[in-house]
Amino acid sequence: MCEEIKFSDDAFALVKRLMSRYPEGKQKSAILPILHVAQAEFGGWLSAPVMDYVASILSIQSIEVYEVASFYSMFNLKPVGKCVIEVCRTGPCWLSGAEDIVNYIGKKLNIKEGETTVDGMFTLKGVECLASCGSAPMMQVGEKYHEFLTPAKIDTILDEYRQTTSEPISHWAKNEIKVN
Amino acid sequence: MGIKLLTNNINVAGIQKLDTYQNNGGYDMFKKALSMTPDAIVEEVKKSGLRGRGGAGFPTGMKWSFLAKPEGVPRYLVCNADESEPGTFKDRYMMERIPHLLIEGMAIGSFALGCHTSYIYIRGELMYVYHILQKAIDEAYAAGFLGKNILGSGFDFDLHVHCGAGAYICGEETALIESLEGKRGNPRIKPPFPAIRGLWDCPTVVNNVETLMAVVPIIKLGGDEYAKIGIGKSTGTKLISACGHINKPGIYEIELGIPVEEFIYSDEYCGGIRNGKKLKAVVAGGSSVPVLPAELILKLANGEPRLMSYESLGEGGFATGTMMGSGGFIAMDEDTSIVKNLWTFARFYHHESCGQCSPCREGTGWMEKILHKILDGHGNISDIDLLWDIQSKIEGKTICPLGEAAAWPVASAIRHFRSEFEEYVRNPQNIIEDHHYYRLNNISQESV
Numbered sequence: 152m153c154e155e156i157k158f159s160d161d162a163f164a165l166v167k168r169l170m171s172r173y174p175e176g177k178q179k180s181a182i183l184p185i186l187h188v189a190q191a192e193f194g195g196w197l198s199a200p201v202m203d204y205v206a207s208i209l210s211i212q213s214i215e216v217y218e219v220a221s222f223y224s225m226f227n228l229k230p231v232g233k234c235v236i237e238v239c240r241t242g243p244c245w246l247s248g249a250e251d252i253v254n255y256i257g258k259k260l261n262i263k264e265g266e267t268t269v270d271g272m273f274t275l276k277g278v279e280c281l282a283s284c285g286s287a288p289m290m291q292v293g294e295k296y297h298e299f300l301t302p303a304k305i306d307t308i309l310d311e312y313r314q315t316t317s318e319p320i321s322h323w324a325k326n327e328i329k330v331n
Numbered sequence: 332m333g334i335k336l337l338t339n340n341i342n343v344a345g346i347q348k349l350d351t352y353q354n355n356g357g358y359d360m361f362k363k364a365l366s367m368t369p370d371a372i373v374e375e376v377k378k379s380g381l382r383g384r385g386g387a388g389f390p391t392g393m394k395w396s397f398l399a400k401p402e403g404v405p406r407y408l409v410c411n412a413d414e415s416e417p418g419t420f421k422d423r424y425m426m427e428r429i430p431h432l433l434i435e436g437m438a439i440g441s442f443a444l445g446c447h448t449s450y451i452y453i454r455g456e457l458m459y460v461y462h463i464l465q466k467a468i469d470e471a472y473a474a475g476f477l478g479k480n481i482l483g484s485g486f487d488f489d490l491h492v493h494c495g496a497g498a499y500i501c502g503e504e505t506a507l508i509e510s511l512e513g514k515r516g517n518p519r520i521k522p523p524f525p526a527i528r529g530l531w532d533c534p535t536v537v538n539n540v541e542t543l544m545a546v547v548p549i550i551k552l553g554g555d556e557y558a559k560i561g562i563g564k565s566t567g568t569k570l571i572s573a574c575g576h577i578n579k580p581g582i583y584e585i586e587l588g589i590p591v592e593e594f595i596y597s598d599e600y601c602g603g604i605r606n607g608k609k610l611k612a613v614v615a616g617g618s619s620v621p622v623l624p625a626e627l628i629l630k631l632a633n634g635e636p637r638l639m640s641y642e643s644l645g646e647g648g649f650a651t652g653t654m655m656g657s658g659g660f661i662a663m664d665e666d667t668s669i670v671k672n673l674w675t676f677a678r679f680y681h682h683e684s685c686g687q688c689s690p691c692r693e694g695t696g697w698m699e700k701i702l703h704k705i706l707d708g709h710g711n712i713s714d715i716d717l718l719w720d721i722q723s724k725i726e727g728k729t730i731c732p733l734g735e736a737a738a739w740p741v742a743s744a745i746r747h748f749r750s751e752f753e754e755y756v757r758n759p760q761n762i763i764e765d766h767h768y769y770r771l772n773n774i775s776q777e778s779v
Contacts (some may be wrong), residue, residue, distance in 0.1 A: 225455050226497075246663060278456075280416070
């Protein structure tokens with residue numbers, strides 16, 4: 152693939168707005184929001200060329216982007232499925248059966264935590280507390296919280312994603328890039 | 332029904348929108364604050380006795396009064412909306428339901444502190460709430476509550492929302508500042524404190540969402556009246572995130588000082604333990620605070636009822652007490668494996684350690700591995716002592732409090748439930764079948 156790495160016009164306008172929120176000379180502050188937008192624009196993960204591109208926009212060294220991207224757990228540094236299923240497994244969710252939820256999804260999709268289905272549709276990721284402890288067990292797909300999970304609910308939710316997902320779902324929703 | 336200062340309008344239809352918020356008294360307190368002097372506002376917050384609601388419980392008015400004010404240097408108010416403490420979900424709920432209350436609190440706080448630009452740092456996983464806040468901020472600009480010369484007062488104020496990207500450590504205020512500067516979330520060595528050198532080396536105050544929201548009723552009531560609510564030095568109301576094995580998980584605004592027993596068993600709050608089970612243990616203030624067995628969370632060592640207040644929850648020190656923390660209240664029923672629950676916490680802290688300090692980076696990993704070994708039935712009695720030894724060598728030896736947060740759950744579980752660890756070691760075949768997985772009632776063995 153040697154497609155040119157370039158933000159869409161909408162995304163580029165958004166990136167410029169994000170950068171304008173910080174004082175002159177402090178534009179590096181916008182790195183986390185911009186990496187979220189980049190992950191949404193470029194297939195759900197951050198390749199080295201994408202990070203280099205972000206570095207050039209922020210006028211910083213590539214290494215400054217790599218060290219940040221590798222610190223934060225929401226950034227995927229390897230390709231992932233179109234739907235990344237992030238199941239909370241910390242104490243309160245575990246008390247409500249999260250371990251069974253992870254096992255159920257893994258068995259249903261025939262993958263283990265960290266793996267992607269062969270059709271490239273789903274990646275299963277165990278994550279830490281997502282502030283949904285009162286509605287446990289839960290999982291996140293993109294920006295959406297799915298709560299009070301049961302096997303039946305998971306069946307419905309995954310079927311729906313399977314039928315409706317054509318492009319990767321990112322935390323920063325595509326329709327939130329186009330506003331204004 | 333107890334007194335409600337933050338959630339009184341939470342169920343009003345459309346309260347997320349500016350017009351409905353205003354029709355219910357919204358932004359009136361910002362208008363009132365603009366007619367006061369900044370120092371008078373700080374004084375009211377001091378008199379209110381408000382303490383930081385994020386976990387540390389430091390007096391907010393005092394934190395504000397420490398802010399350095401050198402000539403010609405901007406200063407910043409940053410809202411810590413990086414709510415990540417396991418068991419805590421109050422800020423998410425409030426920002427989602429009533430975002431303008433946070434904006435109003437930040438506007439009042441920024442005016443009081445002389446900040447002309449402020450930021451809300453929200454954890455990246457709450458991206459949908461980020462967009463809710465952004466839309467609310469856009470509304471507030473359009474209505475003239477943000478921007479230049481607000482309501483003709485001469486006060487210029489810009490408010491921005493900023494998202495993180497998945498790192499518990501960024502809830503620590505200096506890590507949050509590093510992250511907001513576009514770096515890895517490595518906590519800074521203090522001093523200098525953020526009040527002297529914070530964001531971009533400028534004087535900075537970092538406050539939790541609930542703390543900033545509470546400034547609005549303080550302006551409404553006045554500091555003295557606010558301080559009459561609650562008990563002793565635990566003034567006002569507190570949002571408690573209740574979860575685990577209770578009948579009614581959710582967010583409850585309580586007047587500080589109600590008995591813990593009432594909070595757990597009354598229908599106004601948690602509604603008792605689900606499925607008619609008995610209460611075994613409680614983590615009262617988010618995963619970092621010591622776990623207490625039922626008898627110690629309900630009653631003090633002297634037999635008096637324990638109350639939901641900073642002092643009463645802390646009564647007895649770590650020998651028999653715990654902490655208010657963030658108000659993340661996790662109840663565990665009689666079937667819960669304390670060791671297995673602890674292992675999920677240990678894994679959490681290992682995952683979230685930033686890696687700067689060796690005791691934390693290495694110790695959290697060791698604790699996770701040893702607990703896993705015990706759970707798998709391969710533990711020795713000496714492993715329990717080793718766990719105790721490791722936690723004692725993390726506490727107090729790290730740059731930031733993540734070290735303590737990782738150590739305290741381990742120490743308290745061994746202190747109060749050592750016999751359960753020993754049972755795993757001595758009779759693994761008896762216990763592992765029952766406790767290895769906590770099974771959800773509606774998931775049968777066959778479906779998994």
